[in-house]
Amino acid sequence: FFVNNWKMPLKKTDGLATDSNPQQNHIGGDTRSSSAPSENDADLFYIQRIRTNSPPVVFLKTHRTGGSTVQNLLFRMGERDGATFAFPHHTYHFNYPQRFRAELVDKLPSGSSQYDILCSHMRLDVEQLKKVMSSNAIFITILREPVQTFESVFSYYSSSVPAFASAKKAKAETSGNKSALSVFLDSPQTFWDPKEFNNGLGKNPMSFDLGLNSRMWNSSWLADLTLLEEAFQLVMIAEHFDESLVLLGALLKLELEELAYVRLNSRSAKDITLLDEVTKVKIRTWNNLDVLLYDFFLQVFWEKAGQYGLERLRREVGLLRASTERIRQKCVAKSGVPPDQLEDLVRPSQIGSATILGHQVQRNLTKQDQGFCTRLVLHELQYHAHLYYQQYARDMGLAPTQ
Numbered sequence: 001f002f003v004n005n006w007k008m009p010l011k012k013t014d015g016l017a018t019d020s021n022p023q024q025n026h027i028g029g030d031t032r033s034s035s036a037p038s039e040n041d042a043d044l045f046y047i048q049r050i051r052t053n054s055p056p057v058v059f060l061k062t063h064r065t066g067g068s069t070v071q072n073l074l075f076r077m078g079e080r081d082g083a084t085f086a087f088p089h090h091t092y093h094f095n096y097p098q099r100f101r102a103e104l105v106d107k108l109p110s111g112s113s114q115y116d117i118l119c120s121h122m123r124l125d126v127e128q129l130k131k132v133m134s135s136n137a138i139f140i141t142i143l144r145e146p147v148q149t150f151e152s153v154f155s156y157y158s159s160s161v162p163a164f165a166s167a168k169k170a171k172a173e174t175s176g177n178k179s180a181l182s183v184f185l186d187s188p189q190t191f192w193d194p195k196e197f198n199n200g201l202g203k204n205p206m207s208f209d210l211g212l213n214s215r216m217w218n219s220s221w222l223a224d225l226t227l228l229e230e231a232f233q234l235v236m237i238a239e240h241f242d243e244s245l246v247l248l249g250a251l252l253k254l255e256l257e258e259l260a261y262v263r264l265n266s267r268s269a270k271d272i273t274l275l276d277e278v279t280k281v282k283i284r285t286w287n288n289l290d291v292l293l294y295d296f297f298l299q300v301f302w303e304k305a306g307q308y309g310l311e312r313l314r315r316e317v318g319l320l321r322a323s324t325e326r327i328r329q330k331c332v333a334k335s336g337v338p339p340d341q342l343e344d345l346v347r348p349s350q351i352g353s354a355t356i357l358g359h360q361v362q363r364n365l366t367k368q369d370q371g372f373c374t375r376l377v378l379h380e381l382q383y384h385a386h387l388y389y390q391q392y393a394r395d396m397g398l399a400p401t402q
């Protein structure tokens with residue numbers, strides 16, 4: 001799924017330092033260092049952590065919800081700590097849109113006794129995940145407001161989800177000035193065949209990723225939500241990203257300075273459809289299960305925030321924003337940069353139908369800072385390929401059909 005037009009974006013690790021490939025260190029330092037922390041912000045990047053401090057993590061990376069930004073943070077944390085990643089045998093996802101299965105995970109590398117982090121795209125199956133990850137693993141995911149999610153999913157997957165592609169074709173065949181999204185929403189049932197394997201993201205995409213019955217409400221739906229609530233220690237909310245990160249940091253025992261991020265995988269403005277109220281209502285109606293799902297976990301989120309302490313959360317979000325801003329100033333020369341103006345290493349892959357913007361890294365950094373800052377802005381596919389190579393000393397495989 002979405003893989004046939006994907007090619008390995010880089011040769012091996014293309015410039016990111018690895019233990020197995022030390023000559024390729026021209027981008028800059030290994031993130032692992034034994035230097036003692038000081039009061040300097042920069043040193044906080046390199047705190048050597050003891051792996052056993054952080055519990056194992058499963059991150060369900062839902063589509064177009066801010067998941068790449070969270071995954072990048074987990075990649076950086078894991079790489080620095082020498083974590084073992086549960087990677088798919090092939091590509092950067094677990095045979096999506098099929099459900100996750102334990103046998104899709106590549107073998108444990110020699111010297112590792114367990115997987116520490118699993119965060120590649122998948123469709124959820126909690127029981128199968130429990131076969132791979134130890135019983136103390138923390139399950140997290142992220143949801144985004146359903147109208148924004150669907151608008152982004154439609155735009156990004158308008159060629160690869162058959163229902164969207166048909167609407168796009170229908171729009172091209174008419175002379176009107178309606179957007180493809182409006183054409184789709186006027187009569188979604190005409191374009192959406194529930195039996196079509198690749199139409200999972202075409203309706204209630206977040207419910208689909210969470211393994212729910214995303215086609216229609218049924219009597220077990222609310223019970224299924226409760227099971228999910230029991231399975232996930234944290235469901236992050238994209239609209240409250242920084243609050244979510246503070247709660248994530250508490251679960252993973254991370255300092256606020258370790259939660260710095262830049263927004264990844266943003267579409268160019270030309271690919272964003274502005275929505276009027278009528279269109280928003282149509283999106284909510286078509287994705288009514290995602291609306292239920294989001295509203296349910298939004299409430300759960302604020303209950304968790306209340307247990308953490310709202311005043312404490314507000315204070316820590318302030319500190320997180322301040323330290324993140326310092327790190328961004330240090331690392332990022334320019335954000336919202338079109339792909340043709342970015343170097344290969346930091347250019348987001350353009351496998352979807354929308355243009356994805358990236359970040360330019362500051363020049364004249366120390367080698368070590370350059371290593372950190374490059375990782376901060378690194379897109380999913382490059383970072384995935386790099387970590388896979390580092391873990392197995394071979395390239396990440398292409399999809400078996402290729």
Ligand SMILES: Nc1ncnc2c1ncn2[C@@H]1O[C@H](COP(=O)(O)OS(=O)(=O)O)[C@@H](OP(=O)(O)O)[C@H]1O
Nearest residue numbers: 063064065066067068069152241263264265266267
């Ligand atoms: N921190 C934060 N807060 C809120 N929103 C964020 C954040 N980081 C990324 N984004 C937005 O999430 C969209 C990309 O999501 P994903 O990375 O999950 O996409 S993908 O499924 O991996 O392609 C993409 O949305 P659109 O630009 O609307 O498409 C990003 O802009």
